[in-house]
Amino acid sequence: MAGVKVGVVPTMGALHDGHISLVAAAEKVCECVVVTIFVNPTQFAPDEDLDKYPRTFQADLDRLSEHQVEFVFAPQNQAMYPEGFSTMIRPPVVGQTLEGESRPEHYEGVTTVVLKLLNIVLAEFAFFGQKHFQQAAVIKRMAVDLDLATEMVVCPIVREKDRLAMSSRNVYLSATEREIALSLFRSLCKAESMIRQGVRDAQQIMTAMRDELLGSGVTQVDYAVVAKVETLEVMDQVELPAVLLVAAKVGQTRLIDNLIAE
Ligand code: PAF
Secondary structure, eight states, X not given: OTTOOEEEEEEOSOOOHHHHHXXXXXXXXXXXXXXXXXXXXXXXXXXXXXXXXXXXXXHHHHXXXXXTOOEEEOOOHHHHSOTTOOOOOOOOGGGSSTHHHHSTTHHHHHHHHHHHHHHHHOOSEEEEEGGGHHHHHHHHHHHHHTTOSSEEEEEOOOBOTTOOBOOGGGGGOOHHXXXXXXXXXXXXXXXXXXXXXXXXXXXXXXXXXXXXXXXXXXXXXXXXXXXXXXXOOBOSBOOSSEEEEEEEEETTEEEEEEEEEO
């Protein structure tokens, strides 16, 4: 559409206020907003929750109808990955640690599907949430490395009233698990407050984050780190700005969260 700014909001559906904040951000700068809904199988490992991932298509459409969304693109698997599909995008170095270590094939699936979606929608702007901090870094790097014309916009995390970061996976949590899940944000706040008080030994901070998580009853901590904002390298000595990142399992549900300390 000549002269019309197109913005795309890639999602896997099960839309919550976090997604809607991306749509609202897109509405502000684009005349035409496209939302994609596709539960991308290539970013799930065989032991992950692809089959039970929440699918709420009609409710998603109802929510989007309250916004200025011109198109919803919701392809079938067969359309995205037809017989014979075999090209995958190797993610950049910034995707090798953290999620890249815990979920080795995840980012290959993300970069591949995002590039495909951008090639289909041909948007000037694409909107992603800071909730997936590393994912946003991976996509931004891919855009630079592959000379993509789309500008990547990263929008702030949206939290529930109790400060739990919004996630489509929060629906899996029982009432008890939800209480435990609050420890992710608590661990980030604890780390931030230690930094504010002048602690610069990153190991000491990361131990405190881990202690907060395990002490609150999370099942498994995948990582709890203080890292460089650009490269996501884990720091020895804290230098600001830094990003604090956690990933932990609460029961069977894997949750992530992050906070920037400046
Ligand atoms: O963040 C997500 O919901 C997904 O990883 C994305 C970017 C839509 C790709 O499937």
